[in-house]
Amino acid sequence: xxxxxxxxxSKNFAHAKALDDISFNVxxxxxxxxxxxxxxxKTTLFRILTTLLLPDTGKALVNGLDVVKDYRxxxxxxxxxxxxxxxxxDLSVEENLNFYATVFGTTVSENYDLIRDIYAQIEPFKKRKxxxxxxxxxxxxxxxxxLIHKPSVLILDEPTTxxxxxxxxEFWDMLKRLKNSGITILVAxxxxxxxxxxxxxxLIQDGKLMTISSPSEVIKTYPWKLYSVKSDDIFRxxxxxxxFPGIHSVFAFGQAAHISFKNEGIExxxxxxxxxxxxxxxxxxxxxxxxxxxxxxxxxxx
Amino acid sequence: MKRFLGFVIKEFYHIFRDxxxxxxxxxxxxxxxxxxxxxxxxxxxxxxxAILDQSKDEVTRxxxxxxxxxxxxxxxxxxxxxxxxxxxxxxxNVQLVLVFAxxxxxxxxxxxxxxxxxxxxxxxxxxxxxxxNYIQGILSNYLVSLNAEKIPMQxxxxxxxxxxGQMKGVYMFVPGLMAMLLMLISALMTSxxxxxxxxxxxxxxxxxxxxxxxxxxxxxxFPYVFLAFIDACIIIIIGNTVFGVPVxxxxxxxxxxxxxxxCMALSLGILISTITSSQQIAMMLSLVALMLPTxxxxxxxxxxxxxxxxxxxFCRLMPPKYFITIIKSIMLKGNGFSYIVxxxxxxxxxxxFFILLSIKKFKVRxx
Numbered sequence: 001x002x003x004x005x006x007x008x009x010s011k012n013f014a015h016a017k018a019l020d021d022i023s024f025n026v027x028x029x030x031x032x033x034x035x036x037x038x039x040x041x042k043t044t045l046f047r048i049l050t051t052l053l054l055p056d057t058g059k060a061l062v063n064g065l066d067v068v069k070d071y072r073x074x075x076x077x078x079x080x081x082x083x084x085x086x087x088x089x090d091l092s093v094e095e096n097l098n099f100y101a102t103v104f105g106t107t108v109s110e111n112y113d114l115i116r117d118i119y120a121q122i123e124p125f126k127k128r129k130x131x132x133x134x135x136x137x138x139x140x141x142x143x144x145x146x147l148i149h150k151p152s153v154l155i156l157d158e159p160t161t162x163x164x165x166x167x168x169x170e171f172w173d174m175l176k177r178l179k180n181s182g183i184t185i186l187v188a189x190x191x192x193x194x195x196x197x198x199x200x201x202x203l204i205q206d207g208k209l210m211t212i213s214s215p216s217e218v219i220k221t222y223p224w225k226l227y228s229v230k231s232d233d234i235f236r237x238x239x240x241x242x243x244f245p246g247i248h249s250v251f252a253f254g255q256a257a258h259i260s261f262k263n264e265g266i267e268x269x270x271x272x273x274x275x276x277x278x279x280x281x282x283x284x285x286x287x288x289x290x291x292x293x294x295x296x297x298x299x300x301x302x
Numbered sequence: 303m304k305r306f307l308g309f310v311i312k313e314f315y316h317i318f319r320d321x322x323x324x325x326x327x328x329x330x331x332x333x334x335x336x337x338x339x340x341x342x343x344x345x346x347x348x349x350x351x352a353i354l355d356q357s358k359d360e361v362t363r364x365x366x367x368x369x370x371x372x373x374x375x376x377x378x379x380x381x382x383x384x385x386x387x388x389x390x391x392x393x394x395n396v397q398l399v400l401v402f403a404x405x406x407x408x409x410x411x412x413x414x415x416x417x418x419x420x421x422x423x424x425x426x427x428x429x430x431x432x433x434x435n436y437i438q439g440i441l442s443n444y445l446v447s448l449n450a451e452k453i454p455m456q457x458x459x460x461x462x463x464x465x466x467g468q469m470k471g472v473y474m475f476v477p478g479l480m481a482m483l484l485m486l487i488s489a490l491m492t493s494x495x496x497x498x499x500x501x502x503x504x505x506x507x508x509x510x511x512x513x514x515x516x517x518x519x520x521x522x523x524f525p526y527v528f529l530a531f532i533d534a535c536i537i538i539i540i541g542n543t544v545f546g547v548p549v550x551x552x553x554x555x556x557x558x559x560x561x562x563x564x565c566m567a568l569s570l571g572i573l574i575s576t577i578t579s580s581q582q583i584a585m586m587l588s589l590v591a592l593m594l595p596t597x598x599x600x601x602x603x604x605x606x607x608x609x610x611x612x613x614x615x616f617c618r619l620m621p622p623k624y625f626i627t628i629i630k631s632i633m634l635k636g637n638g639f640s641y642i643v644x645x646x647x648x649x650x651x652x653x654x655f656f657i658l659l660s661i662k663k664f665k666v667r668x669x
Contacts, residue, residue: 050510052668071666072512080510086503090319091312102308103511145507 089131136167
């Protein structure tokens with residue numbers, strides 16, 4: 001049995017179509033990522049799965065329970081972390097955790113094992129008001145609160161948005177450990193680099209699912225020849241490359257640009273010469289292997 | 303039950319950590335009561351008047367003395383001609399002018415008919431009315447004393463004002479303030495505390511939790527029942543000790559009715575919060591839709607009997623009206639429960655109606 005089963009879900013709001021015929025399955029114990037820009041429909045989908053919104057059409061099951069009919073039972077089974085920080089900022093770290101434990105009919109000590117790794121990092125600040133925590137610590141507290149009742153499915157809406165790079169990595173490490181303990185995790189993120197850390201990824205844009213597969217399979221589908229290009233003036237180089245005859249796509253990746261061609265015949269030398277003629281210095285062109293971000297960018301231009 | 307308790311404890315944390323809430327809860331009732339009790343009063347003392355005595359005889363002097371020694375009036379100025387009357391009114395330092403016609407004593411003696419003119423400043427009609435009545439009373443008293451021997455028959459009215467012998471305004475304000483403040487604290491505070499959770503997004507988590515809607519609602523309301531009840535006691539105690547407003551009737555009955563009213567106001571607050579999603583709208587609704595009618599249409603300040611018939615019917619839909627009737631009845635008249643069954647039943651009816659409506663309107667989902 002799948003942990004989450006979604007069949008042909010659509011949802012319209014007064015002014016916009018939020019979800020358009022979405023179907024997917026999440027197996028038990030899987031770390032499933034939803035990647036998509038803001039406004040793609042991730043939050044709406046998660047709210048339907050957490051029984052907070054009703055779908056217009058279609059059917060969704062969590063642990064085999066219907067999100068419309070069995071919403072009460074589902075609410076016992078899931079841990080949910082909304083996109084917005086939703087803890088009480090006038091309560092201390094400890095009080096927040098105790099409150100959520102009590103509300104779910106359990107105690108902190110009963111399920112402490114599950115949150116130990118995460119909570120241990122913020123425990124030194126347990127007397128501090130939640131509103132006074134840093135972004136990363138807030139996320140850890142929110143995750144602890146979402147986990148305290150030992151849910152079988154964890155639904156995290158953009159847990160790493162607004163969190164520094166180090167905390168983000170730590171956070172994903174925690175998710176992996178939770179996954180290994182058997183919890184099914186559904187996570188949404190706008191950061192494509194986080195996609196590679198999931199078992200399965202779904203790319204969502206304008207309420208439609210563009211693709212669902214494992215990160216390694218996504219990479220295999222990349223159809224074009226890809227180069228990584230560097231020069232001293234990266235901004236001007238990006239503009240010049242966009243004018244290159246026969247170019248398909250140009251994206252900046254940190255200090256380099258990834259460019260692709262539909263025409264197989266174009267070689268590194270040709271690019272080098274083109275940039276030299278435009279007056280660039282420090283040019284470095286090398287063939288590149290598509291990573292998951294290249295693949296998503298490719299899917300999104302379609 | 304443990305879940306519910308955890309929820310209530312959390313609510314108390316919210317209240318006690320927000321000093322503004324605390325100020326509203328405990329300082330506001332005391333300040334309001336003192337303000338209303340001391341400042342806003344319709345008793346008149348030391349009104350300034352001017353006298354134009356065109357006769358200057360024994361009788362007019364005696365009347366003037368009586369007027370000025372009554373304690374209600376202070377002589378601002380003796381006028382010498384009628385042209386000055388307009389002037390002193392315009393300056394605004396005089397509220398009433400008393401004019402004795404020439405040959406006052408002579409006319410009174412000869413024809414039995416002397417003329418005195420009372421001119422009031424009706425830019426404040428209520429005060430003018432009261433002042434004119436005072437003067438008329440003094441004049442007729444004087445007349446009676448003059449004629450004591452001459453007229454064989456006379457009717458001597460003996461007026462006694464029941465339940466508020468000294469006609470103290472504060473007797474009226476204490477019940478009115480109780481209705482107003484309990485409404486403010488109960489309805490406004492609960493509607494704000496529920497919409498705050500909606501705004502902050504914490505309602506999302508509460509909804510996803512296994513808490514049932516009525517647990518969330520009762521948990522939100524419970525602390526305020528308790529706090530509003532303390533406020534009711536504060537008002538009664540200040541009214542009694544500072545202003546001498548008695549509690550003639552049964553204190554337990556008074557507290558029970560206050561409790562019922564608090565529940566009614568709280569259920570109204572819940573209703574407001576279930577149909578609004580922001581604190582600002584909830585605040586506007588509570589203030590405009592609850593406070594104004596409580597002040598204006600409950601008979602607190604303006605008597606309902608003097609309103610147009612259509613508005614009178616509308617007033618009957620105002621729950622505070624019944625509460626004010628009830629507390630006046632218990633505090634001032636010392637009536638027992640049998641006298642206020644009707645009002646109590648109406649308040650209970652309102653409460654049940656609002657609660658049922660809010661439970662029906664409470665959303666177990668976000669939209």
